[in-house]
Amino acid sequence: MMRYVTFCATLALLSACGETTDALETGIPQIQTPASVTRPNDTTFEDVLAEYQALNLRLDRVAASLRISNTSLCPNLIRDPGFSIHRLEDYPQSVQSMAKVMLGIKEGGLFIRSVRPNTSAAEQKLTPGDEIMAVNEHEISPDKVMTVYNRAVLQNGFESVLSKVRIQTPEGQEYLARIKPTTACDVQAKVIFSETVNGHTDGEDVLITSALMNAVPDDTNLALVIAHEMGHVIAGHAKMPQSQTLELEADRMALVLMARAGYDVNEAVAYWERAAHPHEGGDSNNSSHPTTRARYENFQAELKRIKKSKSLKTLEFK
Numbered sequence: 001m002m003r004y005v006t007f008c009a010t011l012a013l014l015s016a017c018g019e020t021t022d023a024l025e026t027g028i029p030q031i032q033t034p035a036s037v038t039r040p041n042d043t044t045f046e047d048v049l050a051e052y053q054a055l056n057l058r059l060d061r062v063a064a065s066l067r068i069s070n071t072s073l074c075p076n077l078i079r080d081p082g083f084s085i086h087r088l089e090d091y092p093q094s095v096q097s098m099a100k101v102m103l104g105i106k107e108g109g110l111f112i113r114s115v116r117p118n119t120s121a122a123e124q125k126l127t128p129g130d131e132i133m134a135v136n137e138h139e140i141s142p143d144k145v146m147t148v149y150n151r152a153v154l155q156n157g158f159e160s161v162l163s164k165v166r167i168q169t170p171e172g173q174e175y176l177a178r179i180k181p182t183t184a185c186d187v188q189a190k191v192i193f194s195e196t197v198n199g200h201t202d203g204e205d206v207l208i209t210s211a212l213m214n215a216v217p218d219d220t221n222l223a224l225v226i227a228h229e230m231g232h233v234i235a236g237h238a239k240m241p242q243s244q245t246l247e248l249e250a251d252r253m254a255l256v257l258m259a260r261a262g263y264d265v266n267e268a269v270a271y272w273e274r275a276a277h278p279h280e281g282g283d284s285n286n287s288s289h290p291t292t293r294a295r296y297e298n299f300q301a302e303l304k305r306i307k308k309s310k311s312l313k314t315l316e317f318k
């Protein structure tokens with residue numbers, strides 16, 4: 001089924017969608033819930049939201065190259081407009097008043113959450129906080145019960161080569177943005193605020209914790225984490241019992257996805273080798289996670305296979 005962008009935002013503080021179930025990785029993050037978020041001028045909260053925007057932008061950017069370069073390997077595709085959106089209703093009730101102030105979003109509307117560089121959306125100067133009023137002359141409804149209708153407007157609206165998106169800036173100015181959507185894998189990457197270093201998937205989306213993103217300042221390394229989780233999604237691993245075999249398969253798939261997207265896979269494995277491995281499997285064969293040694297040998301074998309390939313862009317999974 002085709003879905004559109006990120007209706008289900010995972011802002012700081014709480015997951016609006018409860019998507020931490022069925023995680024494939026060990027150490028499922030505990031979402032950090034502050035005791036109180038009632039003061040609008042709370043600078044800590046302001047900092048968290050600023051960080052949220054920055055993390056989303058980075059995650060969207062790194063995931064985009066993997067999603068766009070690997071459409072022939074993904075079972076489900078979407079038309080990606082180069083920006084992601086969110087709604088006030090995506091956020092838990094307790095932080096909505098804060099989100100209004102900090103993110104400039106209101107009830108009933110669809111708002112720009114992040115804009116990827118080097119897209120028509122960026123060229124057309126779309127900015128986080130802008131509201132989407134209509135797509136190809138189909139108005140977005142402010143009525144809460146029209147969620148399904150709004151979703152269809154967006155989904156159908158980006159099927160064409162050129163989409164006309166009517167935007168209203170926070171200052172109330174309206175303009176028509178000409179958006180050229182791109183076909184991409186329908187795997188969304190989302191940030192979850194957590195102090196636990198972890199990446200996992202619920203079978204549809206890739207969920208990366210803020211702590212993990214901060215622990216991997218290099219985009220190649222972040223891409224390896226995203227690509228590993230994308231591998232789980234593409235192979236449908238969420239429906240199977242966790243096992244070392246699936247983990248090693250996701251690792252091999254990750255290198256293929258990365259090579260096709262133009263990432264330096266040698267560097268990725270070298271980074272991985274030097275990194276700490278908090279969720280490393282034990283020596284026991286009963287562990288669902290392979291040992292670091294087993295993963296390393298698996299990576300090396302797949303690197304060897306990839307290097308023999310004549311064209312990285314048409315590389316297939318093993």
Ligand SMILES: [Zn+2]
Pocket residue numbers: 024025228232247250
């Ligand atoms: Zn995994």
